[in-house]
Amino acid sequence: MPPELTVFFLAMTPFLEIKLAIPLGLKLGLSKTSTIAFATAGTIIPAMVGLAAATPITNxxxxxxxxxxxxxxxxxxxxxxxxxxxFEKYEALFIFMLVATPLPGTGASAGALIAYLFGVEYWKACSLFILGTIVSALLLLTGIESIFALTSLFN
Structure with a gap:
């Protein structure tokens, strides 16, 4: 399987999402831009589909x-x-921060679950997923690049 698809499909893993896909994309030799693009798309699509499907499934x-x-x-x-x-007071900030924080158990899947539980409007929630996922990707990329730079100092 091409590395782009590997990153894309790995990013679809709930709750691991982009946190697992970005390091792997870089390890597979993808450019930073390609890694972020495929990982972000792979993270956002399941959250959007899950949020759209939650109401019919629940009903x-x-x-x-x-x-x-x-x-x-x-x-x-x-x-x-x-x-x-x-939640009503800080709805957008809470969902954005939940999605943007690159820790296990956070991300677009968790954001979709919270958005559904509190009845956040679909497109508002999706825009928060997109922005939060991009910020998370940039934070992860910065952290990974920093780790690579530090390890190269000691080799």
Whole structure:
């Protein structure tokens, strides 16, 4: 498989996403620009598809399973009741920072989950995923380049 597709598909891995794809892309010899482009696309596409599919899937589960209906009703009510005031105030900043922070468990998948739980408008959430993923990619690239530079000092 071409390295570009390897990076693209690896970036689709939920919660590892770009954090795994960028180092691999650089290791496979891709340029920084290609690595960021393929890793960013691979990270954003599943988040956008997942966010778009979440409502129909949830509606199907609620309609066909009384247990899932009770669970999802509880989950949405509790989450929104406990966190909606602070989330409404900082909604965009929170999602952006969650996606932009290059740590395990953060990223576009986590952002999509939070956006769905709180009912964030689709295109607003997607624009935050895109911006956050680009910032995350640049932070990762800077960190990786710094590590490479430091290790070359000691070799």
């Amino acid at each position: 199907f589960l609620r309609k066909n399973s009384p247990i899932m209906d009770k669970f999802l009703t509880f989950l949405f009510n509790k989450t929104r009741k406990d966190h909606s005031k602070s």
